[in-house]
Amino acid sequence: MRCVLILALLTAAPALAEGDIFSRLEGVYGAAEDEELSCATNPHRLSFMQSPPHGFLKWKEEWVQSGGLLSDIAVYDLIQVTDAEVVMRLEGEHLRTEAGDRVFWIMRPNEDFTGYCWGRTDWPVVRCVWPQVRCPNEAPTS
Template sequence: MPLRLALLAVTLASPLAAQTALDRAVGLYGSASDPAQSCTRNPHELSFITSPPHAILRWSLPRPDRDGRLSLEETYDLRGADDTTLSLQREGDAPLPETGRRPIWILRLSETGYCWGRADWPLVRCVEPAIRCNNDSLSS
């Protein structure tokens, strides 16, 4: 019986210890800089599918994408992840003239949300900050 209790304790404790960047990234977000895309006006959900590995961002209402088209969703090919970043390629992105390849976007996680970088940008450049929405921010 003590062995079963020990295994149960390890099983219950392991999800916190084994939580990946993908686990931590899942959730509802709003723009930290654009009121029209905030948690209260037009939040977006970040989720993942495994086959094929994709990150999917879905907005509540249509919003202009990076190309100026109205859309509700963006899909990214998941290229890699570590403790604080996800490497992604947006489906539909045109190849960069200098490399002939689609840009690699870096989603940098923080305690309060995330921001976007790119593999060919300086590490300190992080744009379009998003904050995690919580029940308080959705009701205000």
């Protein structure tokens, strides 16, 4: 069953369209619970591109990310898209599920697209962590 789900995720090619979840999600965000990555300190710009389908998180300044990597950008391969969530795989990530499979992250925007949180395909649907809030100042990050 797990292989069927992963195969279905990998074969679902997302398409970017005007007014879709991507255009509603794009913008500048900061961590709701981490001052070092907040809107005031080190916000990130969320953007997407269609070909190849990718999501980008670009921070104002470098910070120590997962696995100890110092970087100001995270690149995600887009796997599956619905009106309510975007399933992605972080490029270069070596994190595995308890079953040994690659991790697939789920970006879940809140109802009015003023923020989002992260889930995973191997977590219960109600688990959504690392909440982000849309920054009031949409100035581009460097």
